[in-house]
Structure formats: C-alpha cells, structure tokens
Amino acid sequence: MTVPLPSVRLASSSTAAPPPLRPPLSSKERIARNQAKRVQVSRDFRTDTITIPTDELYELMKNASRGDSVYDEDEDTIELEQRIAEMAGKEAALFCVSGTMTNQLAIRTHLHQPPYSVVTDHRAHVHISEAGGIAFHSLATTNAVYPRDGHHMTVEEVLDECVVDDDIHVAPTKLVCVENTLSGMVFPQSELVRLRSALDSFSIPLHCDGARMWEAMAKTGMSLSEACAPFHTVSLCLSKGLGAPVGSILLGPKDFIRRATWFRKQFGGGIRQAGGLALAASVCLDTVLPQLPRTHYLATKLARALAAEGVQLDLPTETNMVWINPEPLGFSMTELQEAARAKAGITLGAPRGRVVVHYQIDERAIDELVEVVRELKAQRTEEARQWEEQVGLEIAEEIRRKSRLYAEGQYDGRIEGPKRSLPAYGKR
Ligand SMILES: *Cc1c(COP(=O)(O)O)cnc(C)c1O
Numbered sequence: 001m002t003v004p005l006p007s008v009r010l011a012s013s014s015t016a017a018p019p020p021l022r023p024p025l026s027s028k029e030r031i032a033r034n035q036a037k038r039v040q041v042s043r044d045f046r047t048d049t050i051t052i053p054t055d056e057l058y059e060l061m062k063n064a065s066r067g068d069s070v071y072d073e074d075e076d077t078i079e080l081e082q083r084i085a086e087m088a089g090k091e092a093a094l095f096c097v098s099g100t101m102t103n104q105l106a107i108r109t110h111l112h113q114p115p116y117s118v119v120t121d122h123r124a125h126v127h128i129s130e131a132g133g134i135a136f137h138s139l140a141t142t143n144a145v146y147p148r149d150g151h152h153m154t155v156e157e158v159l160d161e162c163v164v165d166d167d168i169h170v171a172p173t174k175l176v177c178v179e180n181t182l183s184g185m186v187f188p189q190s191e192l193v194r195l196r197s198a199l200d201s202f203s204i205p206l207h208c209d210g211a212r213m214w215e216a217m218a219k220t221g222m223s224l225s226e227a228c229a230p231f232h233t234v235s236l237c238l239s240k241g242l243g244a245p246v247g248s249i250l251l252g253p254k255d256f257i258r259r260a261t262w263f264r265k266q267f268g269g270g271i272r273q274a275g276g277l278a279l280a281a282s283v284c285l286d287t288v289l290p291q292l293p294r295t296h297y298l299a300t301k302l303a304r305a306l307a308a309e310g311v312q313l314d315l316p317t318e319t320n321m322v323w324i325n326p327e328p329l330g331f332s333m334t335e336l337q338e339a340a341r342a343k344a345g346i347t348l349g350a351p352r353g354r355v356v357v358h359y360q361i362d363e364r365a366i367d368e369l370v371e372v373v374r375e376l377k378a379q380r381t382e383e384a385r386q387w388e389e390q391v392g393l394e395i396a397e398e399i400r401r402k403s404r405l406y407a408e409g410q411y412d413g414r415i416e417g418p419k420r421s422l423p424a425y426g427k428r
Contacts, residue, residue: 034052037052038052038360040345040347041360042360042361042362042365043344043345043346043347043361043362043365043368044346044347045346045347045348045349045355045356045357045361045365045369046347046348046349046354046356047349047356047358048212048240048241048243048295048320048356048357048358048359049239049240050358051243051358051359051360052360053243053244053245053280057245057280057283057284060279060280060283061276061277061279061280062276063279064076064275064276064278064279064280065077065275065279066273066275067273067275068272068273069095069270069271069272069273069274069275069278070265070270070271070272074273074274074275074278075275076274076275076276076278076279076282077095077271077274077275077278079278079282080093080095080249080278080279080281080282081093081094081095081249081278083282083285084224084236084249084251084285085251087223087224087225088224088225088227088228088234088236088251089224089225089228089229090228090234090251090252090253091252091253091254091257092251092252092253092254092256092257092258093249093250093251093257094249094250094257094260094261094264095247095248095249095271095274095277095278095281096247096248096249096250096264096269097246097247097248097269097271098239098246098247098248099125099209099211099235099237099239099240099248100125100129100130100131100133101248101264101267101269102235102236102248102249102250103125103126103130103133103177103207103209103235104126104130104133104134104137104138104267105250105260105263105264105267105269106207106233106235106250106252106260107126107133107134107137107138107140107175107177107207108137108138108260108263109233109256109259109260109263110174110175110205110207110232110233111138111139111140111174111175112174114138114139114140114171115141115171115172116140116141116171116172116173116174116175117140117141117142117143117163117170117171117172117173117174118134118138118140118141118142118143118173118174118175118176118177119142119143119144119145119158119161119162119173119175119176119177120142120143120144120145120176120177120178120179121144121145121147121152121153121178121179121182122144122145122146123179123182123183124144124177124178124179124182124209125179125209125211126177126179126209127142127144127177137267140171140174140175141171143161143162143163143173144161145157145158145160145161150315151185151315151316152182152185152187152188152191153178153195154191155191155194155195155198158176158195158198158199159198161173162176162199162202162204164202164204173202173204174204174205175204175205175206175207176195176199176204176205176206176207177206177207177208177209178192178195178206178207178208178209178231179208179209179210179211180192180208180209180210180212180213180216180227181212181213181215181216181219181318181319183315183321183323183354184212184215184299184315184317184318184319184320184321184322184323184356185315185316185318185319186215186216186219186220186318186319187216189220189222189226189227189230192230192231193229193230195230196230196231205232205233206230206231206232207231207232207233207234207235208228208230208231208233208234208235209235210227210228210234210235210236210237211235211236211237211240211248212237212240212241212319212320213227213228213234213236214236214240214241214242214289214292215241215292215296215319215320216319218241218289218292218293218296218319219296219318219319228251232252232253232256233250233251233252233256234250234251234252235248235249235250235251236248236249236251238281238284238285241288241289241292241295241320241358241359242281242284242285242288242289243284243288243358243359243360244277244280244281244284245277245280246277246280246281247277247278247280247281288359291359292320292359294359295319295320295357295358295359295361296319296320296357298320298357298361298363298366299317299319299320299321299322299355299357300317301366302317302322302355302357302366302369302370303317303322304409305366305370306322306324306370306373306406307406307407307409308403308406308407309329309370309373309374309377309403310328310329310377310399310400310402310403310406310407311324311325311326311328311329311373311406312324312325312326312327312328312402312406313325313406314353320356320357320358321354321355321356321357322354322355322357323353323354323355324353324355325353326353326373326376328398328399328402328403328406329373329376329377329380329381329399329402330377330380330381330383330384330399331376331377331380332350332351333348333350333351333352333353334350334351335376336348336350336372336373336376337349337350339372339375339376340369340372343368343372343375344365344368344369344371344372346365346368346369346372348369355369377399380399381396381399384396384399
C-alpha cells in the first residue's frame with residue numbers, strides 16, 4: 001500500500017513580501033545619519049565605549065579574513081590574539097565579545113571546586129557591574145576590600161580579606177582580582193608587584209581586569225608586558241580606550257586559555273566569522289592607542305577649569321576620567337546634565353558625576369561644558385546674593401571659599417559604590 005505523501009503548499013510566486021514598516025533609508029540618508037551621530041558622540045561624556053567606527057575602519061574591515069573562529073580557522077583573529085599575547089608577554093590570548101565575558105571566563109577558569117571566595121576592591125567592575133556574575137557562573141562569594149586611601153588596595157588590605165586557613169565556616173580565597181585603571185586611577189605598579197609575590201606564597205592567583213590598562217600604559221609609559229607582568233591572567237577591552245566596535249582579549253598561560261575557550265563555548269560566546277572585528281581591533285591598536293595622551297590632556301584641562309570654578313573633584317584625574325560634584329556651587333549633577341544638553345548638546349551621565357573623555361571628543365565640547373557650569377554658577381550666585389540680601393546669610397562667601405579650595409587642586413569625598421544601592425548597615 002502506498003502511503004500518500006502529505007500535501008505541501010508551496011509559497012506561490014505571486015505572494016508579495018509584506019511591505020516594510022517604513023521605507024528603507026537611502027544611502028544618502030544613512031550617511032547623513034552617521035555624520036550626525038559622529039557629532040553627537042564628540043560631545044558625549046558618559047563613557048568611552050560610545051566611540052563609533054569610522055568609514056576608514058569599515059573600508060579596511062571589508063578585506064578581513066572570513067574563516068570560522070570557533071574552529072580557530074580565522075587568520076585575522078588568530079593574528080590579533082598572537083599579536084596581543086606577544087605584546088603582553090603572555091603565552092596565549094582569546095578574543096571575546098566583551099570585557100564582562102573575559103573577566104567571567106577568567107574567574108570561572110581559575111576556580112575549581114566550591115566553596116571559595118574571590119577578593120576584590122568594593123568598587124570593582126567584576127563585583128558590582130557584571131550582574132552578579134561571580135556568584136552566578138562560578139558559585140563564589142566575594143570578599144570586598146575598602147581601601148583606606150580611597151585610591152587602591154594595599155597588599156595588607158588584600159591579605160586581610162583573604163581566607164587561607166581551613167576553618168569550615170569560611171570560604172577559602174582562591175583568586176584575587178584587581179582593576180587597572182579603576183575609576184580612572186592608576187594602580188601603583190610597585191604595589192602590584194608586592195601583591196603578586198605576597199599571593200604567591202599562598203598560591204593564590206592574581207587576575208587583572210585591565211579594561212582600561214591602555215590608559216595606565218599611556219599615563220606611565222609602561223609597555224603592555226610590563227603592565228601585565230604581575231598577573232597570571234589579564235583581560236583587556238578593545239572597545240573602550242581603543243574604540244574598536246566590539247571586543248576584549250583574555251590573556252594567560254596556554255592551558256588556561258584552552259580551558260577558557262571551552263567555557264567561552266559553553267557561555268555561547270564563540271564568534272564565527274570574527275575576522276572583521278578582530279581586524280578592526282588590530283587597526284585601532286595602531287591608530288587609536290597613540291591618541292590616548294590627548295584624552296588625558298583634555299581630562300586634566302577640564303578638571304582644572306571646573307575646579308577653578310568651584311566644582312568639587314571627588315577623585316584625582318590621572319587618566320581620562322573626571323569625577324565631579326557641582327553641589328558646592330548650588331546645583332546638582334542632574335541639573336548640570338539638563339543644562340548641558342539644552343545649552344550645548346552635551347551628554348553627561350547623572351547622578352554619578354563621572355565625566356569620561358574618549359578619543360572622539362571635540363575639544364570645543366570641553367570648553368563649552370565649562371561655560372555651561374559658569375552660567376549655572378552665575379545664576380545660582382545671583383540667586384544666593386538676592387537671598388543673602390534678604391536673610392543676611394553668608395552663602396556667597398562659602399561658595400567663594402570652596403572655589404578657592406578646589407582651584408588649589410584639593411579634592412575630598414570618595415566614590416561609595418553605586419548610588420542605586422541602599423545604604424549599608426554597619427558600613428565600615
Ligand atoms: C567596561 C568594563 C568592563 C567590561 O565591560 P563590557 O561592556 O562587558 O565590555 C570590565 N571592566 C571594567 C573596569 C570596565 O570598565
């Protein structure tokens with residue numbers, strides 16, 4: 001008996017494709033849109049991932065290799081990994097989509113059998129900005145260090161948080177993570193060298209979240225291999241300071257990278273035709289890395305000008321970040337954000353007063369931001385004068401006193417983690 005085949009309805013050639021929701025943009029419109037974006041980005045101080053790929057970069061990406069990098073068959077990806085591993089003085093490297101992925105892969109690969117703990121700075125990206133990844137991917141608890149100087153963890157502070165005995169109530173420390181730069185501040189290299197040798201005596205490995213390691217190099221003149229020397233493993237962002245469209249590199253010993261590649265697959269992070277992205281990162285290494293000193297110059301210029309107006313600087317500006325608090329002048333970060341947008345088309349992050357200078361920032365935007373602060377200050381000073389006249393208080397004198405203080409380069413306060421968290425009980 002022959003079983004009749006199920007009837008299949010073939011799409012008739014007369015069935016028209018559904019109309020697009022809106023007509024596609026013409027090439028001319030796309031070019032105009034991207035040019036407008038370039039201008040917008042040149043006045044956007046929220047972060048340094050906001051930079052956009054240039055036409056020249058896309059032009060070069062056209063000729064990238066087209067192999068499958070999950071099969072490890074893409075020449076440009078292999079070349080980028082080898083190039084950075086060599087620059088960093090590490091055995092091997094792995095190209096991934098994000099810094100969150102390279103950090104989490106590193107942590108997952110370092111840790112073998114819970115229970116265990118990871119020691120890190122309380123402000124570290126791995127601790128507060130990776131969606132709880134340490135607990136989720138690696139089942140580890142995190143012991144946070146609160147550096148007394150508000151700048152970096154000392155060896156003693158790290159060791160205080162490391163658990164090295166076999167008390168069954170506590171989770172032994174199996175990894176320490178540091179971040180360089182952290183909030184734009186450079187971790188002193190001599191302290192890192194001391195830290196590595198102290199941890200070696202407990203066989204605790206040291207990982208560096210070097211998302212902005214390039215900034216530390218530009219600041220100190222260190223080579224990548226000097227900067228990476230104290231660490232077993234390092235992750236480096238390609239989309240931050242360097243301005244590549246995507247990517248981060250994980251560096252470490254050969255066996256370690258082999259195991260991390262396994263986890264990358266498990267995380268769903270293998271990239272098939274990665275060549276264009278890898279080539280873009282390689283080109284950015286050549287063309288953007290040399291531009292970082294300019295971003296540091298601009299950040300310093302901005303910090304000085306704002307301090308001279310009386311804006312409080314919460315942390316020292318060592319690289320490309322300026323941490324500002326305009327409250328001594330009588331207005332909040334959110335008010336400054338709104339005024340900067342309205343008066344100068346400038347984008348700022350708020351309420352956290354982090355101002356980040358990236359390589360596509362237009363110097364004029366720096367000057368205009370200072371001008372916006374001046375205008376708001378004048379407005380508030382005038383309001384304060386009127387109020388003083390009315391109630392006879394010395395608000396204006398206080399503003400002048402603070403202005404003098406910050407103009408002298410003094411800063412106070414410190415970053416206390418994300419503002420969105422509740423105030424901690426028993427805070428140290
Ligand atoms: C941006 C950043 C990362 C990684 O972020 P992705 O957006 O996942 O690439 C990691 N660490 C630090 C310190 C960062 O600033």
